[in-house]
Amino acid sequence: AQSVAQPEDQVKVAEGNPLTVKCTYSVSGNPYLFWYVQYPNRGLQFLLKYITGDNLVKGSYGFEAEFNKSQTSFHLKKPSALVSDSALYFCAVRDRGSTLGRLYFGRGTQLTVWP
Amino acid sequence: GAGVSQSPRYKVAKRGQDVALRCDPISGHVSLFWYQQALGQGPEFLTYFQNEAQLDKSGLPSDRFFAERPEGSVSTLKIQRTQQEDSAVYLCASSFSRGDRAFFGQGTRLTVV
Numbered sequence: 001a002q003s004v005a006q007p008e009d010q011v012k013v014a015e016g017n018p019l020t021v022k023c024t025y026s027v028s029g030n031p032y033l034f035w036y037v038q039y040p041n042r043g044l045q046f047l048l049k050y051i052t053g054d055n056l057v058k059g060s061y062g063f064e065a066e067f068n069k070s071q072t073s074f075h076l077k078k079p080s081a082l083v084s085d086s087a088l089y090f091c092a093v094r095d096r097g098s099t100l101g102r103l104y105f106g107r108g109t110q111l112t113v114w115p
Numbered sequence: 116g117a118g119v120s121q122s123p124r125y126k127v128a129k130r131g132q133d134v135a136l137r138c139d140p141i142s143g144h145v146s147l148f149w150y151q152q153a154l155g156q157g158p159e160f161l162t163y164f165q166n167e168a169q170l171d172k173s174g175l176p177s178d179r180f181f182a183e184r185p186e187g188s189v190s191t192l193k194i195q196r197t198q199q200e201d202s203a204v205y206l207c208a209s210s211f212s213r214g215d216r217a218f219f220g221q222g223t224r225l226t227v228v
Contacts, residue, residue, distance in 0.1 A: 004157075032214075034216075036219075041221070042221055043118075043119070043206065043219035043220050043221040043222060044158070044206065044208075044219040045219070046216050046217070046218070049216060090157055090158070092157075099213070100163055100170060100171045100213065101146055101148070101163060101210070101213030101214060101217075102148065102160045102163055102171065102174075103148075103150075103158075103160065103217065104160070105150075105157030105158045105159070106157050107155070107156055107157045108155075108156075108157050
């Protein structure tokens with residue numbers, strides 16, 4: 001069975017500080033990994049994905065994520081947070097071997113960046 | 116259009132009513148997904164279409180839920196005899212192929228009273 005865990009419901013950081021939003025996963029095979037962001041009254045927006053290759057993936061708005069196969073983690077990071085980064089962040093996985101393409105999401109982590 | 120469009124944005128239904136939620140995917144996108152997002156939760160998969168074929172409906176919670184995509188573009192999610200537990204945001208997503216990144220609509224917030 002596939003599952004995604006985001007152990008922190010909330011993350012709060014000061015503007016300019018680095019941020020990390022954690023994600024661990026459990027899949028039966030090798031996964032595709034994704035991060036999405038959700039702003040109030042807006043749909044999920046794609047940030048980045050890991051398919052293969054370099055374990056450090058760079059995405060939109062200065063975000064990056066590090067794939068760690070041994071720890072089955074895919075933490076989202078940003079070197080310097082902005083107030084505008086405040087939003088709800090979702091980690092998601094897809095089974096590489098599946099022909100169907102469905103995503104399994106975590107519960108989400110609310111990021112608050114204060115000025 | 117430029118993105119995935121869903122309508123209505125908000126729907127209030129009395130318990131027992133039938134509702135229909137519409138999704139207009141990005142033109143040319145073959146794959147279409149429906150997800151249900153309860154308050155405080157991540158999206159949960161409902162069903163998947165490849166063109167007009169419904170290839171996976173394993174996430175539909177009951178036989179009151181029905182989805183269709185008859186011409187391989189617009190899709191409708193229908194919920195019959197709505198119950199309070201159906202209250203959620205229903206998200207539609209489309210992608211060029213099943214392996215490509217998914218683009219999400221803004222969702223329809225359904226409230227059953």
